[in-house]
Amino acid sequence: MTRLPRLRWSTALLSGLAVIWLYPVAWTLSNAIKSSADIYRAPWDVPWPPAIGNIGAAWSRGQLGVALANSTFVTALTVAGVLVLSVSGAYSLTRLRPPRRALLLILVLAPLIIPTEVLIVPLFSMFRALGLINSLPGLALTNIVGSVSFATVILTGYFRTIPQDLIDAARVDGAGRLQVLLRIVVPLARPGILAVAILVAVLTWNDFAGPLVLIQKPDAFTVQLALTRFSTLYATDQGLTFAGMAIVILPPLLLFLVFQRSFIQGLTAGVVRH
Numbered sequence: 001m002t003r004l005p006r007l008r009w010s011t012a013l014l015s016g017l018a019v020i021w022l023y024p025v026a027w028t029l030s031n032a033i034k035s036s037a038d039i040y041r042a043p044w045d046v047p048w049p050p051a052i053g054n055i056g057a058a059w060s061r062g063q064l065g066v067a068l069a070n071s072t073f074v075t076a077l078t079v080a081g082v083l084v085l086s087v088s089g090a091y092s093l094t095r096l097r098p099p100r101r102a103l104l105l106i107l108v109l110a111p112l113i114i115p116t117e118v119l120i121v122p123l124f125s126m127f128r129a130l131g132l133i134n135s136l137p138g139l140a141l142t143n144i145v146g147s148v149s150f151a152t153v154i155l156t157g158y159f160r161t162i163p164q165d166l167i168d169a170a171r172v173d174g175a176g177r178l179q180v181l182l183r184i185v186v187p188l189a190r191p192g193i194l195a196v197a198i199l200v201a202v203l204t205w206n207d208f209a210g211p212l213v214l215i216q217k218p219d220a221f222t223v224q225l226a227l228t229r230f231s232t233l234y235a236t237d238q239g240l241t242f243a244g245m246a247i248v249i250l251p252p253l254l255l256f257l258v259f260q261r262s263f264i265q266g267l268t269a270g271v272v273r274h
Helices: 003-031 036-041 053-061 064-096 101-113 116-130 136-159 164-172 177-188 190-205 209-214 223-230 238-269
Strands: none
Touching: 003 238, 036 238, 053 064, 053 223, 053 238, 064 101, 064 136, 064 177, 064 190, 064 223, 064 238, 101 136, 116 136, 116 209, 136 190, 136 209, 164 177, 177 190, 190 238, 209 223, 223 238
């Protein structure tokens, strides 16, 4: 009898959270087919006929095709770099047991407590000296450095759930450390690795501060910078802005919908102790 009320409360809580999270998405999609006047007049009214032309105008005026390609390139490069470093680091911390492992873990966690704003000026100066301003690989390098710490922490918790007996059996059969990592650990940790990849991809896709500091050439704009093309010093075209936002949020939204089960499994498995 006590389980049914608990299910009702959990369902009500989850439904409330779903409404809170879906509200901005629904608001963005509904305003994407309105003119700026309609948005200011009645944000939740359904206009008829809908301003479908906003989508095409936002695509051309914001040069979103180029921006989407730039963001895709930076995101793919960032995810690949983060996975290589975090998988190697997490495997070393959990299975190779290096000396002073606790100190190494603290060093991995250290970047997470440093405010990003503190690094803006030295980061810009360093990248200008290296000639990496307006460089998409340079922007990806910044994102890799900013994401590898939390990715390593998540994968460290996940790798601890892999039975040591499987690794020992592979070592007895003559497998080297790299073979154990690639043929045993990585396949078993695929849900956790996929969860980290999705997190990093979404954070990189939505990053605005990094491109704002390092990207100045319009041809190298990412999607977040491209949305600023709808604003001038005196006014913002809200209809085109919402239409551009609707286009920009679709890739990460579809990515999460496709891999949501693996994403949730990857995040929750790391907290289970075997």
